[in-house]
Amino acid sequence: MGISFFSPLGASEGRGGRQHSLAARILLHIFDKPSAERLLVKKSAQPSSEKADWMRSCLELADSPKDSCLPNPRVGALILHRNKVISKAFHAGPGKAHAEALAIQRARSKGFRKFSEASLYINLEPCCHLNKRTPPCLPLVLDCQFKEIFIAHPDPNPQVAGRSIRALRRSGAKVEVGLLKEEAEDLNQAFLKNQQEGMPLVRLKAAMSFDGRWACPNGESKWISGERSRALVHHWRAKSQFIGIGYESLKRDGSRLNARLGRRSKPKNILVFGGPKRLGKNLPVIKANGMDRVHQIPSGVDLRKSLQTLYKEKGVCEIFLEGGPRLATSFLEADLVDHWMIFYGRGLIGGSARYTIGADWALKSPQESIKFQPQRVELLGSDVFVEGKLHVYRSRTK
Ligand SMILES: NC(=O)c1ccc[n+]([C@@H]2O[C@H](COP(=O)([O-])OP(=O)(O)OC[C@H]3O[C@@H](n4cnc5c(N)ncnc54)[C@H](OP(=O)(O)O)[C@@H]3O)[C@@H](O)[C@H]2O)c1
Incomplete structure (x- = not known):
């Protein structure tokens, strides 16, 4: 493991308890806290809630393929019921099953039926377009009637671009978009650039x-x-x-x-x-x-x-x-x-x-x-x- 030099002034956990990085300690010695903060390279504020932790697991899943997934994005999906993971899946690349479809299929094959009491975590908006090898995921997700759905960011593909999010909300599902957005976008930088430029x-x-x-x-x-x-x-x-x-x-x-x-x-x-x-x-x-x-x-x-x-x-x-x-x-x-x-x-x-x-x-x-x-x-x-x-x-x- 490497050492992160630019830990934020919020400090990191060291052997002797919570510690500031060397750079942070020096800057705090010279300047007041707001000025020192300005001078340090700051990481974005990382939400540290239970929801953010689940989304982080979802991003780790998404990043698990050792090879490229392009032209497709890296996607992970988690289904939770009463804070227990029912199923998880990731997309392994073009032509392979999409993460949310696979997670739903795995939950069903275990005999799980209580989707209306469950949460779905996914780092990218589900797809809703037809002109591709795999079927769209939106109908499957709608059919489950999840209690709540967490999506890190919308799919910029013009054929999706918020359509699935709107359809899920219209169906009455509670949909939260934007959890760990920045990290999720970093994971799919290439896919986002391809779609946008x-x-x-x-x-x-x-x-x-x-x-x-x-x-x-x-x-x-x-x-x-x-x-x-x-x-x-x-x-x-x-x-x-x-x-x-x-x-x-x-x-x-x-x-x-x-x-x-x-x-x-x-x-x-x-x-x-x-x-x-x-x-x-x-x-x-x-x-x-x-x-x-x-x-x-x-x-x-x-x-x-x-x-x-x-x-x-x-x-x-x-x-x-x-x-x-x-x-x-x-x-x-x-x-x-x-x-x-x-x-x-x-x-x-x-x-x-x-x-x-x-x-x-x-x-x-x-x-x-x-x-x-x-x-x-x-x-x-x-x-x-x-x-x-x-x-x-x-x-x-x-
Ligand atoms: N330390 C490292 O990470 C690292 C990595 C790689 C290489 N190296 C070292 O770098 C040295 C070689 O570097 P170098 O700078 O001499 O050459 P280079 O960058 O490896 O190669 C230059 C080649 O790129 C082509 N090129 C440049 N601009 C282009 C463009 N716009 N479109 C198409 N082709 C383009 C050139 O073609 P034209 O000449 O026909 O224009 C030339 O054949 C070696 O000693 C190698 O060991 C070190």
């Missing part, structure tokens, strides 16, 4: 030396980060729908880019940016994942248009972008990165800035920089892992 979500992963280098001046980058960080990368590869990589990195590192979790090694869908017209069949990435899983995007394309086409025509909903720095820079310049995952190794590399983000940028002041909003900071062995959203995009002067 018709684009894939891009997560940029980088392993950097403590001074921001992706590789030594000779291009060697094995290994800037430690074993724990690399294990987390494999976990994220497994969960992601597509992996993106620049040709130079592929050529230099001979990466396989499959997801190696314990003994299991799973092929992935790969997008290679740039490189020669035809990729050599002997590239490790092709051997490990198969020729038909590796797609190439020629250099010099308009990246934004190209991602829109990849979404519409090839169903690319999410890209876990593994670099290198030139490709990452292209994505940042086109304002296409949604989420950062940076592993800072403990070494200082120095030398030229060739293998850094924006090696050619010439900012005139820090105010012009691209900013990101850290959401999580953890120690992974001796690496520092920082994760967050891209916050503000500003064009830079070359």
Whole structure:
């Protein structure tokens, strides 16, 4: 387990009882409490009620598939009767049963019939549209006449968009929407971006030396980060729908880019940016994942248009972008990165800035920089892992 540096001033449970984080203690020593709070990176206020705890279990269920569920969202469902779990289920991906349908079916197969005294927890509004492989869940949920239904957030799919919530309310059910909304939206960031913008979500992963280098001046980058960080990368590869990589990195590192979790090694869908017209069949990435899983995007394309086409025509909903720095820079310049995952190794590399983000940028002041909003900071062995959203995009002067 990593250490969360930016615990809110509300303090965390430590060995010696309730403790403030080091940062919080220092700030409280210097400033009054309101000013210290302003200076700390605050997590959103997390409701800590029984209902929120049930919804949290629902989100954990939703997140249990080890592979991507896209183009479908991650959904978990819980049925409770007198505070006891009657059944639970999660959606395992396209073509598979929806979480609430499965939870209802499991409850029924146990002989449970008292749905009108039961509560349903689900992180996404039930579906009500027909043009898909699985039947809509709304009729099933209506038929159960649950006493109460908790939904983390509405489904932005224009074919649903609050229709199911309204239908459930019209039926007389007590429906509460918005419990742990922020956490639930984070879980389905890619699905939400797909529905709202018709684009894939891009997560940029980088392993950097403590001074921001992706590789030594000779291009060697094995290994800037430690074993724990690399294990987390494999976990994220497994969960992601597509992996993106620049040709130079592929050529230099001979990466396989499959997801190696314990003994299991799973092929992935790969997008290679740039490189020669035809990729050599002997590239490790092709051997490990198969020729038909590796797609190439020629250099010099308009990246934004190209991602829109990849979404519409090839169903690319999410890209876990593994670099290198030139490709990452292209994505940042086109304002296409949604989420950062940076592993800072403990070494200082120095030398030229060739293998850094924006090696050619010439900012005139820090105010012009691209900013990101850290959401999580953890120690992974001796690496520092920082994760967050891209916050503000500003064009830079070359
Ligand atoms: N530490 C890490 O996490 C990490 C991760 C990956 C790689 N690396 C290191 O990074 C180094 C390689 O990085 P690099 O910066 O030289 O190259 P790179 O980013 O791996 O690859 C650049 C490639 O991306 C293509 N490209 C860039 N913008 C594009 C666009 N808009 N559309 C399509 N293709 C585009 C380029 O094509 P054109 O040249 O044809 O424009 C080029 O082939 C290696 O030393 C590797 O070890 C480190």
